[in-house]
Amino acid sequence: MDHKTSEEAALVRRVQARDEMAFREVVERYQSKVFSIIFGILRNRNDAEDIAQQVFAKVYFSIKNFDFRSSLLTWIYKITVNECYDYLRKKRVRKLVYESDFSQEDAQRMEASEPAVDGSVPADTRLAQRDLILKLLSKVSEEERSLILLKEVEGHSVEELAGMTGLNENTIKVKLFRTRQKLLRAAGRLTRTR
Amino acid sequence: MHREIRHHIEDVLTGSQAGSGDTLKDAREHLAQCDECRSEVQGMQEQTALIRELRAPEDFAAELRPGFYARVMERIEAEGPISIWNLFIESAFGRRIAVASLALALLIGVYVVTAERSVEDSTLALESQQLPAGQTIVAGEDAPAREITQVDQLQTDQSSEDAVLANLVTYREQ
Numbered sequence: 001m002d003h004k005t006s007e008e009a010a011l012v013r014r015v016q017a018r019d020e021m022a023f024r025e026v027v028e029r030y031q032s033k034v035f036s037i038i039f040g041i042l043r044n045r046n047d048a049e050d051i052a053q054q055v056f057a058k059v060y061f062s063i064k065n066f067d068f069r070s071s072l073l074t075w076i077y078k079i080t081v082n083e084c085y086d087y088l089r090k091k092r093v094r095k096l097v098y099e100s101d102f103s104q105e106d107a108q109r110m111e112a113s114e115p116a117v118d119g120s121v122p123a124d125t126r127l128a129q130r131d132l133i134l135k136l137l138s139k140v141s142e143e144e145r146s147l148i149l150l151k152e153v154e155g156h157s158v159e160e161l162a163g164m165t166g167l168n169e170n171t172i173k174v175k176l177f178r179t180r181q182k183l184l185r186a187a188g189r190l191t192r193t194r
Numbered sequence: 195m196h197r198e199i200r201h202h203i204e205d206v207l208t209g210s211q212a213g214s215g216d217t218l219k220d221a222r223e224h225l226a227q228c229d230e231c232r233s234e235v236q237g238m239q240e241q242t243a244l245i246r247e248l249r250a251p252e253d254f255a256a257e258l259r260p261g262f263y264a265r266v267m268e269r270i271e272a273e274g275p276i277s278i279w280n281l282f283i284e285s286a287f288g289r290r291i292a293v294a295s296l297a298l299a300l301l302i303g304v305y306v307v308t309a310e311r312s313v314e315d316s317t318l319a320l321e322s323q324q325l326p327a328g329q330t331i332v333a334g335e336d337a338p339a340r341e342i343t344q345v346d347q348l349q350t351d352q353s354s355e356d357a358v359l360a361n362l363v364t365y366r367e368q
Contacts, residue, residue, distance in 0.1 A: 130247060153248050
């Protein structure tokens with residue numbers, strides 16, 4: 001897929017030329033997407049909005065470095081995930097988990113230390129699992145993290161990822177496989193140290 | 195993990211039937227026989243399930259408060275263009291470089307001061323060796339010792355000159 005000649009490329013070139021209307025269009029086009037990516041990772045609505053602002057500020061300052069090798073969304077996605085990890089680093093993962101705005105029902109269940117009645121995973125276990133997977137994902141590179149999140153969280157196929165990133169399908173498969181292996185090894189190390 | 199599985203791992207994990215029929219069938223057969231591959235695939239399936247938990251909930255309304263764009267622009271104006279100093283202040287690597295540079299500057303400073311002192315000490319030791327034996331106590335004070343000696347010499351010369359003048363005056367009076 002050619003990312004240099006699309007309608008999106010024309011929009012990016014206008015933003016690179018500091019066209020404020022074009023930048024506004026980018027923000028309006030992607031703000032909901034960015035917000036839901038951040039919320040999915042952090043589960044904190046207030047911080048999600050703050051980080052979303054930071055993401056678009058980064059987009060504004062860095063758009064001159066955008067090289068059209070990937071789609072704009074892929075590029076923004078990577079910035080968004082990096083900003084989430086910056087936030088996690090600053091606030092410390094463990095502290096964040098307990099500050100997340102999980103539901104009232106979850107909180108009550110946690111206080112009572114009772115298993116979920118509907119057969120689903122209890123809230124405290126869910127939080128611990130989120131904590132674990134966020135920690136594991138911090139052990140792989142930014143590119144690997146974005147790729148596996150685009151695949152598993154956003155639900156893109158290998159073919160779509162190839163189109164979005166400008167890489168060929170085999171490269172995507174190899175990168176995903178290596179990422180999965182790294183995650184398994186990191187999980188093994190974490191289990192041994194506990 | 196064996197090659198048969200490695201190449202089809204994405205299809206295996208997604209449960210996709212889209213892979214080329216025979217090879218995917220081979221992969222599944224291999225998985226049924228190979229404990230090592232089966233265990234690794236199981237681990238990957240569990241992790242995939244955990245990663246999918248990072249999806250925003252279905253009922254999540256991704257609605258930002260009105261005026262989001264204005265707040266983004268405010269932030270951009272407040273941050274301004276990225277300064278080179280931000281690299282040192284904001285990034286952990288930059289901070290480490292700054293701390294290392296300070297530590298290095300401190301070490302160099304300490305070295306320079308101690309080196310100067312030792313040079314001064316050796317100069318003084320040399321000077322005290324050059325002075326006459328009777329003046330070593332004064333020389334211990336520091337470099338001006340020599341000047342004191344010269345002043346003393348001058349005073350001695352002056353007093354002997356005065357004595358000669360006094361003798362001449364006395365002689366004329368007589």
